[in-house]
Amino acid sequence: MSLTQSIDYAAISPPLVVVVTAVAVLLADLFVSAEVRRRLLAPLALAGTLGALGATAWLATGPARSTFCLAGGGCSYVADGFATYFQTIVLAALVVVLLLSYPLFDERERVPPGQVPAAEFLALMLMSVSGMLVVAAGRDLLTLLIGLEVVSLPAFVLVGLRRGDPRGVEAALKFFVFSVVSTALTIYGIALVYGTTGSIELHHIAHALSTRHAHSGAMSATAAAGVVLVLVGFGFKIAAVPFHFWAPDTYQGAPVPVAAFLSVASKAAGFAGLIVLLVVGFRPYADVWGPAVGVLAAVSMTVGNLVALRQRNVVRLLAWSTVAHAGYLLMPLAVASSQLREGVRATLAYLGIYAAMNLGAFGCAVLVRRLHPRLAIEDLRGLVTRAPLTAVAFGLFLTALAGLPPGVAGLFAKVVVFRAAVHGHVTWLAVVAAVNTVIGLAYYLRVAALMFVPADDAPVAPSSRTWSVSAGVAIAAAVTVVLSVYPQPLLHLASTAAQR
C-alpha cells in the first residue's frame, strides 16, 4: 500500500484554481505599483473565479470523480452532480459579489465609512470560497469541519475590514463569537458520532448507525445527541432560528457586498454540508432529525417574517428575510425519509433561485446606498423617479422573494418546496409556510410599492463608477428573468444533483 493518497487533480480543480488565485492576488499586491494594483487585482480575482467556474462546468458534464479515498473504501472528496451544483452556485455568486464590491476599494470613493484594502479583501473572499467548494464535495466529517472553518474565518475579517467603523467591529465580533460557539458544538457532536460509530466517513457512519441502532439504548441515544449537536452547529451557519441572532447585526455592520456574500454563498455552503450530513451520514436517524428540522423550519420562517415586518433599514429587512428563507429551504428536508430525494431536489432548486434573487436584492441595496447612505426604508420613497432602472430591478427581486409576478422565479421556487412538503406528509409545515408567505407579501410589497410612489425629484445621473455594480445586478436580474420563464434546466439539474 502506498504511503500517500493518490490525488485526482482534475476533481479538485475548482478549489485549487480559487486558492491559487487567492495567493496570486496577494503576491501581485506586493510587486505592482498602486496605480496598476487598482486595475489589476479585481479582474485577476474575477478571472480566477471564471476559470474555476469553467472547471466546475467541465466536471459537471463528465462522470462523478472521487479522490482522496480511504483504504477501507469511501472518499474524502467526491465531485459528483451534487458537489458541482453547489460549486456552480457558489462560484456564480462570487462573480456577482466581486462585481458588487468593486467600488469598495476604489480610491476615489468618498462614500463613508471608507474603503477596504483590495488585495486582502479579494484574497480572503477567494479563500472563503475555496472552503465552500470543499464543503460541497467533502464526504467525511473532518473535511466538512475544516472546510466550514475555512468558510468562516476569512468571513469574520471581511465583515470587520472597513477601517474606522465601530459598527463593523461589533458585527465582526458578534459573528466571531457565535460562529466559534457553533463550531465547538459541532465538534462535540462529531466527537460523539465518531465515538459511537468509530468512523468519520459518512457512508461508514450510516452503516454503523443503522446496524448499531438496535444494540444499546445508551449508545444510540449518544449518537442521536451527536447528530442533534451537529445540527445545531449547522443551524448557526445557515442562520436558522433560534441560532440566527448574529445575522441581522452582522449583515448591517458589514459592507453590503459582504452581507450579500454571507447570505447567499455562505448559506449555500452551510446547506451543502447539512444535506450531505443528514441525507448520507445520519440517514438512519431520520426519525430524530426530521422533526427537529421541521420545527427549525417553521420557527425560522415565522420569526424571520414577523420581525422583518418591523424593520426600518433595507439591509436589516433583507437580513430577516434571509432568516425566513432559511426556513423555506429547510422545509423539504423535514419530509418522511421515503420522500427524502424529492425533498433534497426541492431544497436544491429553491437554493438556485434564491441565490439569484437575493444577490440581486443586495446588489440593489448597494446601488441605493450611493444615493441614501443610511439605507432607511423610508428613503426609498419615490426611488423610481430618481433611479428608474434600480427601482425596477429592486421591485423585480422583491416580488421574486415574495413569490409574486413579475418575479415568477420565486413563485416556482415556493411551489417546488410546497409540493415536496405535501408529498412528504408534512402538510402542517406547508400550512405554516403558506401563512408565512402571506406575511412575507406584506413587507416585500410595502417596500416595492414605496419605490413607485410618484415623487417630484429630478433623476440622478448614475455615476460612472457603478458600472460594475450595475453589471452584477444585471446578471442577477437576467438569471431571475430566465428562471421565471424557463426554469426547467435548473429543476433538471437539481434532480440530477439529488440522485445519489
Added chain:
Amino acid sequence: MTLADDVFGLLGVVCLAAAVLVVTSRHVIHAALWLVVCFGALAGCYLVLTAELVAWVQVLIYIGAVVVLMLFGAMLTRAPVGAVQELDSGNRPVAAVAGVATAGVLGTLVVAAFRGAYVDIHHTQIGDGKVIGTSLFRFFVLPFEVASVLLLAALVGAIVLTKREV
C-alpha cells in the same frame, strides 16, 4: 484499578478543578494561569492514554502558544491586572443552570454509552510522531491541505485587522 487508572482520574480532577477556577477567577491573569494547569492536566491525560505526540502538541500549542498569546494580549492592551468585578455578567445564574444541565445530560449519555469501553494501554500502538504522520498522509491529506488555507487566511486576516493604515 491500575496505577494508570488512578493517575488518569487524578489528572481529570485537577483538570476539572482548574477549569472551574478559570471561569470563576476575578483576575484575568489568574484565569490564564489556571488555564495552563487545566491544559497541562489534559496533556497528562493524553500521555496516560499513550497519545505521546498529541500530548506534546497540547503542551506546545495550547500552553506554549495560546496562553502565552493571551498573557501578551492582556499586557499589550493594558487589561486590568487586579481583581475586576465586570468579569461577572448579570446572566451568571442562567448561564450556570444551562451549563450544568448540558454537562449533566452529555456526561450521563457519555458515561452510559462508554461505560464498558476500556483501552488496554499495554497492548496498544504508541501514538508517536511516526504513527500520526503516517495516518495523516495516508488518510487525511485533504483536511491537512485545506487547513493550510485556513492558516494562511488567519495570518492575512490578523495582519490586515491590526494594521493601522490601508
